[in-house]
Amino acid sequence: MKASSVFFVSGALVFALGGALLGSALLTPEPPLPPKVVKEVVPPKPSYRSVLVASKALKPGDFMDASSLEWQQAEKAYSENTFFLKGVDEKSQLYGATVTQPILAGTVLESDLLVSPGEPGFIASVLKPGMRAVAIPADVVTSNAGLVAGGDRVDVILSLKRDYEQGSGSNPLATIELPKLASQTLLRNVRVLALNDMVETFVRDKNKKQKPEAKQRKSYETVTLEVLPKDVERLTVAREIGVLQLALRSVQGQPLSAGDGVAEESQDSVTTLGQVTDIYDSFKPKKSAETTSVMMFRGESQATTEFMN
Numbered sequence: 001m002k003a004s005s006v007f008f009v010s011g012a013l014v015f016a017l018g019g020a021l022l023g024s025a026l027l028t029p030e031p032p033l034p035p036k037v038v039k040e041v042v043p044p045k046p047s048y049r050s051v052l053v054a055s056k057a058l059k060p061g062d063f064m065d066a067s068s069l070e071w072q073q074a075e076k077a078y079s080e081n082t083f084f085l086k087g088v089d090e091k092s093q094l095y096g097a098t099v100t101q102p103i104l105a106g107t108v109l110e111s112d113l114l115v116s117p118g119e120p121g122f123i124a125s126v127l128k129p130g131m132r133a134v135a136i137p138a139d140v141v142t143s144n145a146g147l148v149a150g151g152d153r154v155d156v157i158l159s160l161k162r163d164y165e166q167g168s169g170s171n172p173l174a175t176i177e178l179p180k181l182a183s184q185t186l187l188r189n190v191r192v193l194a195l196n197d198m199v200e201t202f203v204r205d206k207n208k209k210q211k212p213e214a215k216q217r218k219s220y221e222t223v224t225l226e227v228l229p230k231d232v233e234r235l236t237v238a239r240e241i242g243v244l245q246l247a248l249r250s251v252q253g254q255p256l257s258a259g260d261g262v263a264e265e266s267q268d269s270v271t272t273l274g275q276v277t278d279i280y281d282s283f284k285p286k287k288s289a290e291t292t293s294v295m296m297f298r299g300e301s302q303a304t305t306e307f308m309n
Contacts, residue, residue, distance in 0.1 A: 048074040052084035052091065052109050059102045060125045065095045069109075082110055098125050117199040126193065127226060133193055134232045135222040136244050148192055148223065150199050153249040156187040156225070156235070158241040183275040186238060187231055189249065194224040 050071040058068060069091045094109070097116040103109075115122045123133055129189050136156075149153060160182045193199065223246065227235065238244060295304050 037300075048077055049088070050074060050086040051078050052086070052094075053090065054103055054105055054107045054109060056105045057103065060099055061128060064097050064099055066091065066095070069094060072106075072108075078108070082112070084109055084111075098122070100125055115283050118197075119294055122199060123224070126199075131226050132229050132232050132241070133224050134227055134235055135224045136235055136239055138195075138220045138223045138244075138246070140220075146309055148193055148195065148246055148248055152192045152196055153251075154190050154192060154225075155185055155247040155249065156190055156237045157183055157185050157245040159183040159245055159246060167213050182270050184270045185244075186234060186244075187225075187227065190222060191226040192246075193226050195220040264265075 051074045052069055055068060055070040055073045058064070062068070073092075074085075078085060084094070094114060094116070099113050100115055100121070101113065103113065115125050127133055159181070179250050218243045225235075235244070
């Protein structure tokens with residue numbers, strides 16, 4: 001075979017093989033694309049303002065302070081008209097307030113559940129069960145020059161004063177009578193609730209600096225006390241016959257009664273002026289020595305002899 005024929009046949013075979021391969025490649029379907037993985041987009045969780053809750057169980061009469069309140073992340077929206085929200089309200093707004101009904105720790109605080117000093121119903125919420133609030137007259141002296149404050153413990157003393165009667169002789173001191181002055185402690189360990197219409201709880205924000213301010217001492221016309229029902233009657237009568245004096249008690253003193261600070265009736269005896277001072281005795285004339293007359297008979301004669309007692 002000629003060389004040209006060999007080259008021709010070889011070229012034809014190469015072209016045929018190439019065409020076959022090309023046709024096979026063109027006829028073979030493309031492999032399917034891998035499925036696209038679609039990631040689920042989670043919408044961002046809505047963020048709500050923290051809400052104020054009770055950090056411990058509270059009952060009426062418990063004054064709120066920093067240890068009673070805490071912020072808690074809210075899981076839903078709360079109305080700022082009813083609840084206390086962080087960024088809108090401050091915890092210090094509730095210092096000194098009390099609840100109108102018992103609540104558990106973690107309870108979301110509502111404005112309807114709270115009452116602050118000076119608001120209607122505060123005294124009724126602060127009163128212990130079975131106790132009564134009674135107002136007695138006071139002045140700058142009987143209220144210890146305004147040093148008595150809400151929450152203090154005092155003793156209530158009745159002072160009876162009557163004008164003494166003086167003789168009409170030429171020497172008044174010779175016939176002077178002892179003035180009818182007497183006093184008695186009626187109640188001990190009584191809690192002061194208010195002075196006039198002011199109620200102070202003295203719960204302060206420790207983070208807030210208190211600037212000392214010089215203020216004038218106030219005198220009070222009434223002092224409201226927390227007493228037992230029967231003591232209301234005693235004080236009502238006592239204020240009609242004398243002056244009621246308040247004696248401030250030490251904060252370090254232990255309650256005298258078994259009721260954990262409940263007012264206690266006093267069994268003290270009455271203190272009269274004669275037990276306090278002997279000054280009026282010096283005004284009285286000295287008594288002459290008393291004598292006893294004895295009539296003696298000697299026969300027909302008789303004589304009277306006086307003997308000193």
